[in-house]
Amino acid sequence: MSVDVRLPPWSAGRVVPSWRAALLRVEGHWTWYRRYWKSNLYSSGLQPVLFLAAMGLGFGSQVPAGPATGGLSYLHFVAPALLVAGAVQQAVAESSFPVLSGFKWQKDYLAVTATPITPGQVLGGQLIWVALRLLIAGAVYALVALAFGAWLNPGAVLVVGIGVVAGMACAAPVMALAATTNDEGSRFTSLFRFVVMPMTLFAGTFFPITQLPAVLRWLAWISPLWHGNELARGVTLGGLDLLPALGHLAFLVALFAVGALAARHYFYRRLVV
Numbered sequence: 493m494s495v496d497v498r499l500p501p502w503s504a505g506r507v508v509p510s511w512r513a514a515l516l517r518v519e520g521h522w523t524w525y526r527r528y529w530k531s532n533l534y535s536s537g538l539q540p541v542l543f544l545a546a547m548g549l550g551f552g553s554q555v556p557a558g559p560a561t562g563g564l565s566y567l568h569f570v571a572p573a574l575l576v577a578g579a580v581q582q583a584v585a586e587s588s589f590p591v592l593s594g595f596k597w598q599k600d601y602l603a604v605t606a607t608p609i610t611p612g613q614v615l616g617g618q619l620i621w622v623a624l625r626l627l628i629a630g631a632v633y634a635l636v637a638l639a640f641g642a643w644l645n646p647g648a649v650l651v652v653g654i655g656v657v658a659g660m661a662c663a664a665p666v667m668a669l670a671a672t673t674n675d676e677g678s679r680f681t682s683l684f685r686f687v688v689m690p691m692t693l694f695a696g697t698f699f700p701i702t703q704l705p706a707v708l709r710w711l712a713w714i715s716p717l718w719h720g721n722e723l724a725r726g727v728t729l730g731g732l733d734l735l736p737a738l739g740h741l742a743f744l745v746a747l748f749a750v751g752a753l754a755a756r757h758y759f760y761r762r763l764v765v
Contacts, residue, residue, distance in 0.1 A: 510610075510612070510613050510616065513608075513609045513610070513613035513614075513616075513617070514613050514616035514617040514620055515617070515620075516609070516617070517604070517609070517613070517614060517616075517617025517618065517620075517621070518617050518620050518621050518624070520617075521617070521621040522621075539578070540574055540575065540577075540578035540629070540633050541632070541633055541636045541637070543574055543578070544567075544570070544571060544574050544633070544636075544637055544640065544642065545640070547566075547570055547574070547698070548566060548567035548570050548571055548574070548640065548642060549567060549640065551566075552565065552566030552567045552570065553566075560699060560700055560703070562729055562731065564644075564729060567640065567641070567642055568642060568643075568644055568728075568729065569725075569729070570697070570698060571637050571640075571642035571643065571728075572648070572651045572721070572724035572725050572727075572728045572729070573696065573697040573698070573721045573724060573725065574633075574697065575630055575633050575634065575637070575651050575652070575655050575724065576651070576654060576655045576658050576659075576697075576717060576720040576721055576724045577692050577697045577717060577721075578629065578630075578633065578655070579626045579629065579630055579655035579656065579658055579659035579720075580658055580659050580662050580688070580691070580692070580716065580717050580720065581688060581692065582625065582626060582629055582659065583622060583626060583658075583659030583660065583662045583663040583666070584662050584663070584666050584683065584684065584688055586621075586622045586625055586663065587618075587622060587662075587663040587664075587666035587667045587670060588666050588669075588670055588677065588680040588683070589670075589677055589680060591618065591666075591667050591670035591671070592670045592673050592677050592680075594614075594618075595670070595671065595673075595762060595763075596673075596674070601614055601759075601763055602763065605763045605764075610760075611756075611759040611760045611762075611763040611764060612756050612759065612760065614759065614763070615667065615752075615755055615756055615759045618667065619660065619663065619664065619667070619752065622659070622660065622663045623656055623659075623660055623663075626655060626656045626659045626660070627652065627656050630651075630652035630655040630656060631652055634648050634649070634651065634652050643728060644728060644729065645728060647727035647728040648728060650727040650728075651724045651727060651728055654720055654723045654724045654727070655720065655724070657720070657723075657741070657744050657745070657748075658716055658717065658719070658720030658723075658744055660744075660748050661716045661720075661743075661744040661745070661747040661748045661751070662716055662747075663748075663751075664747075664748045664749075664750075664751025664752040664754075664755055665747065665750070665751030665754065665755075666683070666751075667751070667755040668751055668754035668755035668757075668758050669683075671755060671758035671759050671761075671762055672758050672762075691715045691717045692717065694708075694711070694712060695712045695715045695717040695718040695721060696712060696717075696718050696721045696722070697717065697721060701713075701718065716743070716744055716747055719740040719741075719743050719744055720740075720744065722736070722740050723737060723740050723741065
């Protein structure tokens with residue numbers, strides 16, 4: 493008995509171009525986000541702002557300007573790093589349980605790849621969507637921080653982009669991890685507890701890593717958050733030369749590339765039967 497398989501009308505029986513399929517996935521995410529953006533506003537936009545108010549204005553009022561802050565107020569010192577730290581935390585959150593859900597619980601990845609859309613295009617759409625979420629959240633933070641007087645120059649615009657780059661450097665490897673997860677995602681809890689939170693605390697977000705024991709500084713050097721913090725402070729506070737900036741950027745891009753390649757491999761392995 494023959495089976496009549498009907499493809500979506502926009503595909504016309506052809507394989508969907510990669511860019512178009514990825515944008516279709518982004519459109520699907522955006523349709524959902526338009527309905528539920530208020531429930532995500534706190535975690536994606538307001539939480540980092542409240543943290544800035546607490547640390548930059550509250551606690552920061554008790555921290556005198558000195559060598560550790562480059563002679564600047566603590567608000568100016570911590571503001572760019574909090575944007576990057578918030579982007580990294582959000583990127584890991586958006587790339588862990590939501591991606592696992594696409595495989596295991598909602599199984600929308602299985603439904604999508606039953607169409608001409610490939611697993612690689614699903615991954616591309618997911619990466620673009622996370623980048624857009626980070627861009628929106630970073631822009632909200634930057635605007636509110638401007639009202640706090642947290643920025644010294646227009647370099648704050650670049651900090652938003654740096655936050656996206658640092659976040660995506662973490663998002664891609666976590667998506668690869670999610671694609672290999674078959675349990676209820678307990679490893680993500682450990683990831684937040686033993687990687688993300690220590691990285692936030694000890695990768696130069698709240699104080700220079702020169703305050704750490706020398707034997708532990710290498711842990712900060714290999715963290716993407718430290719590289720993002722150095723870039724963010726460099727474009728807003730100054731003191732960052734071209735070669736170190738290129739080195740920080742190269743580290744983040746390389747981490748993203750390796751993570752994206754691994755995620756692509758595992759997406760295909762899990763979705764192609």
